[in-house]
Amino acid sequence: MVAFKLAYRNLIGAGLRTWLNVSVLSFAFVLIIFYNGMIDGWNRQGRNDTQEWEVANGQYWHPDYDKLDVYSIKDANQELGEQVDELVKAGQLLPVLIQQATIYPQGRMQSILLKGVPTDQIILKLPTDSLQGDKNSLQAIIGRRMAKTAQLKVNDRVLLRWRDKNGTFDAREITITSIFYCDVPGADNGQIYIDYEKMQDMMGFNNRATLLVTANEEPEVLAGWDFKNLDFLLAELDQMIESKKGGGIVLQGVLLLIALLAIFDTQVLSIFRRQKEIGTYVALGLTRNQVVGIFTIEGGMHSVLAALLGAVYGIPFFLWLDTVGLSFGGLDVGITMAEVIYPYYSLGLILSTTLLVVLAATVVSYLPARKIARMNPTEALKGKIQ
Amino acid sequence: MDDKVIQLQSLTKRFPVGNGYFTALTDINLELQKGEFAGLVGPSGSGKTTLLNIIGSLDVPSEGTATVLGNSIAQLSQKQAAHLRNHHIGFIFQTYNLLPVYTVYENVEFALLLQNMSANDRRKSVMQALEWVGLTDKEKSKPSMLSGGECQRVAIARSMVKKPQIVLADEPTANLDSKNSHHILQTMQTLNEELGVTFVFSTHDEKVMQYLKRKISLADGRVVKDETVMADSV
Ligand SMILES: Nc1ncnc2c1ncn2[C@@H]1O[C@H](COP(=O)(O)OP(=O)(O)OP(=O)(O)O)[C@@H](O)[C@H]1O
Numbered sequence: 322m323v324a325f326k327l328a329y330r331n332l333i334g335a336g337l338r339t340w341l342n343v344s345v346l347s348f349a350f351v352l353i354i355f356y357n358g359m360i361d362g363w364n365r366q367g368r369n370d371t372q373e374w375e376v377a378n379g380q381y382w383h384p385d386y387d388k389l390d391v392y393s394i395k396d397a398n399q400e401l402g403e404q405v406d407e408l409v410k411a412g413q414l415l416p417v418l419i420q421q422a423t424i425y426p427q428g429r430m431q432s433i434l435l436k437g438v439p440t441d442q443i444i445l446k447l448p449t450d451s452l453q454g455d456k457n458s459l460q461a462i463i464g465r466r467m468a469k470t471a472q473l474k475v476n477d478r479v480l481l482r483w484r485d486k487n488g489t490f491d492a493r494e495i496t497i498t499s500i501f502y503c504d505v506p507g508a509d510n511g512q513i514y515i516d517y518e519k520m521q522d523m524m525g526f527n528n529r530a531t532l533l534v535t536a537n538e539e540p541e542v543l544a545g546w547d548f549k550n551l552d553f554l555l556a557e558l559d560q561m562i563e564s565k566k567g568g569g570i571v572l573q574g575v576l577l578l579i580a581l582l583a584i585f586d587t588q589v590l591s592i593f594r595r596q597k598e599i600g601t602y603v604a605l606g607l608t609r610n611q612v613v614g615i616f617t618i619e620g621g622m623h624s625v626l627a628a629l630l631g632a633v634y635g636i637p638f639f640l641w642l643d644t645v646g647l648s649f650g651g652l653d654v655g656i657t658m659a660e661v662i663y664p665y666y667s668l669g670l671i672l673s674t675t676l677l678v679v680l681a682a683t684v685v686s687y688l689p690a691r692k693i694a695r696m697n698p699t700e701a702l703k704g705k706i707q
Numbered sequence: 708m709d710d711k712v713i714q715l716q717s718l719t720k721r722f723p724v725g726n727g728y729f730t731a732l733t734d735i736n737l738e739l740q741k742g743e744f745a746g747l748v749g750p751s752g753s754g755k756t757t758l759l760n761i762i763g764s765l766d767v768p769s770e771g772t773a774t775v776l777g778n779s780i781a782q783l784s785q786k787q788a789a790h791l792r793n794h795h796i797g798f799i800f801q802t803y804n805l806l807p808v809y810t811v812y813e814n815v816e817f818a819l820l821l822q823n824m825s826a827n828d829r830r831k832s833v834m835q836a837l838e839w840v841g842l843t844d845k846e847k848s849k850p851s852m853l854s855g856g857e858c859q860r861v862a863i864a865r866s867m868v869k870k871p872q873i874v875l876a877d878e879p880t881a882n883l884d885s886k887n888s889h890h891i892l893q894t895m896q897t898l899n900e901e902l903g904v905t906f907v908f909s910t911h912d913e914k915v916m917q918y919l920k921r922k923i924s925l926a927d928g929r930v931v932k933d934e935t936v937m938a939d940s941v
């Protein structure tokens with residue numbers, strides 16, 4: 322305890338130099354928390370949005386369904402069967418039928434994925450109630466990205482052409498009844514949603530689906546369906562976030578390194594300049610190792626002050642950011658990313674950052690302080706050690 | 708109880724210099740009793756500081772033995788030596804060596820903090836020590852605000868606060884004017900007489916010598932004269 326008091330006094334006594342070091346370190350501290358808080362916020366929002374718009378608590382796929390292979394999609398569907406039917410009726414499963422199709426907006430030709438979704442579903446946020454309408458017209462909803470690439474607006478009509486189960490071409494006009502705004506490219510890009518029932522009729526299918534979205538948090542095994550859990554479905558997002566994290570580490574590392582270098586430098590200088598003081602400590606009854614301890618604590622305490630200083634301007638900054646968020650203006654990174662990201666500061670993030678900074682500062686303070694243990698106290702008292 | 712607080716037997720100290728040795732002390736044999744007021748006198752380089760450092764367990768003899776308060780200096784571990792200094796030996800330096808970031812009070816308190824003394828007892832002891840040197844009104848000052856004489860009085864208080872058995876004072880008056888020197892010497896003399904603390908000085912200051920009750924003369928690392936003087940000064 323005495324050592325802490327001594328270290329604190331010495332540190333405060335050193336004045337400007339201490340505050341310079343502490344400022345740089347606190348900046349590194351705040352930046353690390355800020356960056357990782359943003360990434361975590363993105364991650365949480367991204368997962369949340371993807372779940373709400375696309376995957377809920379997981380999906381069951383037809384064994385041949387391959388997201389990346391459009392040719393496999395044609396036949397990758399099967400009958401729901403009794404068990405699935407019941408779960409669908411209970412509102413726990415959402416059947417989705419997927420087929421390739423073509424639209425002709427303004428005379429251009431564009432390949433799309435046609436998705437049939439029950440209009441009364443509530444498992445996904447898709448505004449499927451806009452798909453309701455009389456039998457003679459075909460309502461469709463699309464996302465903002467799709468609307469942009471096809472240059473479609475609400476109430477626009479566009480020709481849709483598809484092949485039915487026998488491979489026969491057919492065409493019909495669809496009406497865009499709603500353009501939804503979501504941050505999940507996977508639920509939007511190149512996709513047009515129509516009524517599940519109508520799609521079955523158009524294709525000549527009966528009660529078939531390509532995949533099933535489940536609302537159930539503990540999904541059961543369904544015969545003939547491959548279950549894809551969230552880890553699998555969110556892997557792309559996770560990878561992107563990991564890579565962004567990795568990119569941030571360089572900047573954070575450099576900043577932290579500069580701060581630590583400043584502390585190291587201060588320690589070396591202070592041990593050199595304070596030899597007499599070191600000798601005096603020994604004369605007053607400290608062992609040399611205890612003096613090493615005092616100097617180590619003194620250097621390490623930079624980090625405690627940095628945490629306090631960081632809190633002084635960091636907490637208001639973080640709270641403010643938490644209310645306004647950070648806008649990325651619809652930056653399209655090809656992966657789920659909200660337009661405005663709200664950082665998420667977990668206790669774990671704050672604790673681990675604090676631990677990292679304190680540990681690092683203590684280590685760089687200890688390294689030069691070790692020299693004291695080898696000092697001859699009588700030489701130190703003379704202040705002559707080079 | 709044995710009254711010999713310091714016993715030096717055939718003590719020799721050599722320092723490595725280049726690829727040889729420099730012998731700073733040669734075959735020193737001395738005994739000091741409890742309550743002595745003794746001085747090591749001699750020209751610069753005669754080995755006074757070296758000898759005080761060994762007695763204070765800051766250094767060890769190369770040959771022979773130094774026994775201080777029953778402890779053989781060469782045989783003490785770092786911890787034991789630190790304990791000995793903390794509890795029983797006070798140091799006073801030519802350059803005061805006060806800790807600059809602490810107040811007068813805290814400087815004096817330092818040794819007691821290491822002894823885990825209660826805050827109450829510490830306060831009492833510190834204030835008493837400051838009273839001995841007449842600085843109770845400066846307890847909150849920082850060393851940088853004090854004159855040289857006042858700094859050395861703080862250093863005396865710091866060495867005395869733990870009521871040590873031995874105080875080692877290395878040229879305590881070298882940086883002081885004559886008025887301050889006398890003041891300090893009188894203070895130490897009083898403490899020596901009232902508390903029975905053994906004082907060992909190193910000096911070549913005539914002012915100091917007139918206070919000494921025993922004058923041990925060193926030259927080239929050897930004791931050349933050891934005389935007890937009648938304390939008829941002041
Ligand atoms: N660590 C050391 N290495 C080499 N030589 C040393 C060392 N310490 C002291 N000496 C030498 O030993 C001799 C005695 O030194 P010491 O400091 O004891 O003298 P002193 O009597 O205290 O002198 P002064 O009156 O100038 O303080 C000197 O010649 C000094 O150069």
Ligand SMILES: [Mg+2]
Pocket residue numbers: 755756757877909
């Ligand atoms: Mg000397």
